[in-house]
Amino acid sequence: MNDSANALEVRNVSMEYKMSSEKITSLKEMFIKRLKRQVRYKTLRALDNVSFEVKRGEVFGIIGLNGAGKSTLLKIVAGILKPTSGEVIRRGTIAPLIELGAGFNGQLSGLENIYLNGLLLGYPKKFLQDKLDEIVEFSELGEFIHMPLKNYSSGMRARLGFSIVTCVQPDLLIVDEVLAVGDIKFRQKCENRIKAMIASGTSVLLVSHSLSQVQRLCRRVLWLEKGRVRKIGETKAVLTEYSEASQEST
Amino acid sequence: MILFVRNFIRYKDLFIELIKKDIKLKYRQSYIGVLWSMLNPLLMMVVLTIVFEALFRREIEYFPVYVLTGRVLYAFFAEGTNAALDSIQANAQLIRKVYVPKYFFPTTRVVSAFITNMAAVIPVVGAMLVLNMHFSFYNLLVIVPLLLLLLISIGIGLILSAFAVNFRDLKHLYSVLLAVIMYMTPIFYPESIVPERYLPFMELNPLFPIVRMVRDTVMHNTLPDAHDLMFASGYAVLYLLIGLVVFYRKQDRFIHYI
Numbered sequence: 001m002n003d004s005a006n007a008l009e010v011r012n013v014s015m016e017y018k019m020s021s022e023k024i025t026s027l028k029e030m031f032i033k034r035l036k037r038q039v040r041y042k043t044l045r046a047l048d049n050v051s052f053e054v055k056r057g058e059v060f061g062i063i064g065l066n067g068a069g070k071s072t073l074l075k076i077v078a079g080i081l082k083p084t085s086g087e088v089i090r091r092g093t094i095a096p097l098i099e100l101g102a103g104f105n106g107q108l109s110g111l112e113n114i115y116l117n118g119l120l121l122g123y124p125k126k127f128l129q130d131k132l133d134e135i136v137e138f139s140e141l142g143e144f145i146h147m148p149l150k151n152y153s154s155g156m157r158a159r160l161g162f163s164i165v166t167c168v169q170p171d172l173l174i175v176d177e178v179l180a181v182g183d184i185k186f187r188q189k190c191e192n193r194i195k196a197m198i199a200s201g202t203s204v205l206l207v208s209h210s211l212s213q214v215q216r217l218c219r220r221v222l223w224l225e226k227g228r229v230r231k232i233g234e235t236k237a238v239l240t241e242y243s244e245a246s247q248e249s250t
Numbered sequence: 251m252i253l254f255v256r257n258f259i260r261y262k263d264l265f266i267e268l269i270k271k272d273i274k275l276k277y278r279q280s281y282i283g284v285l286w287s288m289l290n291p292l293l294m295m296v297v298l299t300i301v302f303e304a305l306f307r308r309e310i311e312y313f314p315v316y317v318l319t320g321r322v323l324y325a326f327f328a329e330g331t332n333a334a335l336d337s338i339q340a341n342a343q344l345i346r347k348v349y350v351p352k353y354f355f356p357t358t359r360v361v362s363a364f365i366t367n368m369a370a371v372i373p374v375v376g377a378m379l380v381l382n383m384h385f386s387f388y389n390l391l392v393i394v395p396l397l398l399l400l401l402i403s404i405g406i407g408l409i410l411s412a413f414a415v416n417f418r419d420l421k422h423l424y425s426v427l428l429a430v431i432m433y434m435t436p437i438f439y440p441e442s443i444v445p446e447r448y449l450p451f452m453e454l455n456p457l458f459p460i461v462r463m464v465r466d467t468v469m470h471n472t473l474p475d476a477h478d479l480m481f482a483s484g485y486a487v488l489y490l491l492i493g494l495v496v497f498y499r500k501q502d503r504f505i506h507y508i
Binding site (some may be wrong): 027078079082098099102105108125 | 260263264267274275278301308333341343345347348349350417418419420423473502505506
């Protein structure tokens with residue numbers, strides 16, 4: 001069981017998108033275009049044979065320019081997208097801080113949304129009932145929790161979303177630069193909570209453009225370039241080469 | 251398969267919550283809420299009885315209950331499958347953001363339509379009482395055709411939802427098909443007016459054997475006809491199987507189209 005030291009293993013993952021010259025969204029269009037032989041596909045390789053693993057308790061960073069495939073990779077790890085080939089092995093629970101407040105419904109109250117959102121993340125109902133007070137308290141929503149969500153400000157929504165996702169102690173936390181939510185005070189609170197999780201053994205997969213943040217938090221870094229792994233290794237070595245390369249290209 | 255079961259158990263609370271949410275949203279901001287699910291078929295019954303009773307009184311006994319049962323079954327089928335058709339599209343936000351077993355969306359919508367439409371049991375019983383009809387234990391067997399109809403609707407809902415992702419105009423096509431199914435179902439006319447040679451066509455309609463079974467158990471106090479039972483079970487298995495296969499083959503690509 002030497003593998004169990006890894007919280008996440010990504011093995012030879014490739015992702016291809018089929019891009020038809022135009023998007024066909026109706027039957028009529030399809031028949032006409034098929035007849036005229038106008039449907040052409042281009043394949044786009046968003047990820048090409050990417051492999052890496054995240055050890056238990058490790059903070060692992062992913063860097064790369066826009067369009068390098070970072071978000072695609074995170075979505076594959078979270079199970080939202082299925083890779084064209086390769087496999088992803090997840091050991092333990094995952095909390096995706098990719099998009100906060102997935103499935104929030106404006107018609108329902110904050111309280112009802114806690115259950116809906118929590119269940120969508122795969123938490124059992126019993127568990128949510130136990131954690132309810134903690135979630136409400138952390139979100140600082142107070143009495144607003146009984147109001148329909150459509151009357152919330154965007155900051156309030158984000159606060160609620162963050163509080164729900166992080167009410168567990170996951171084995172792997174996926175963070176995609178979402179921490180730019182809420183005011184400074186709440187941001188500080190979020191960072192502290194994540195740090196506390198790291199301290200108690202949660203692995204983190206972090207995508208960020210902020211090199212200083214990566215340097216501060218991560219032990220190892222993966223550098224993606226046009227869907228391929230350009231370099232993988234200790235933070236310092238990768239970051240030096242990365243900033244050199246991006247200076248050259250400008 | 252084991253994986254499938256384990257996954258379902260993990261998310262079973264979500265399944266229930268999605269159904270609750272559907273029902274809750276349906277009745278939000280309506281004054282009498284679930285009463286609509288009883289009042290609506292009752293009003294339809296009154297209208298259809300006034301319009302058609304004079305025509306078919308001789309062939310059909312207890313006309314109001316006859317139309318009411320037919321109408322409720324059709325209403326559930328139409329509402330459930332139509333809601334399922336839209337379900338992937340309507341939950342696009344979710345599918346893009348988190349992992350959820352995707353078949354939950356069409357199935358929960360069919361199930362919630364089933365539950366709200368089952369409120370119509372009360373007006374059916376009420377009408378039977380008013381008309382002084384005979385009750386018996388056979389009435390309870392109505393659960394068999396109802397469950398078969400639920401399975402059929404889930405199967406068709408899965409097929410529709412999977413295709414509707416790529417082809418938005420399926421919605422319009424399906425509304426025409428629903429009208430055809432409605433007229434192929436003996437809701438307000440007696441089966442006896444259908445010429446013998448067209449009967450095989452009528453049986454292509456999955457609602458046809460279901461409606462007959464429901465009326466056998468509720469109105470005629472008999473066991474459902476074996477022939478109908480066979481057809482209805484056949485449809486249930488067939489549609490469910492096709493639905494699952496189609497859905498599973500297409501579901502990983504939904505995200506590229508929504």
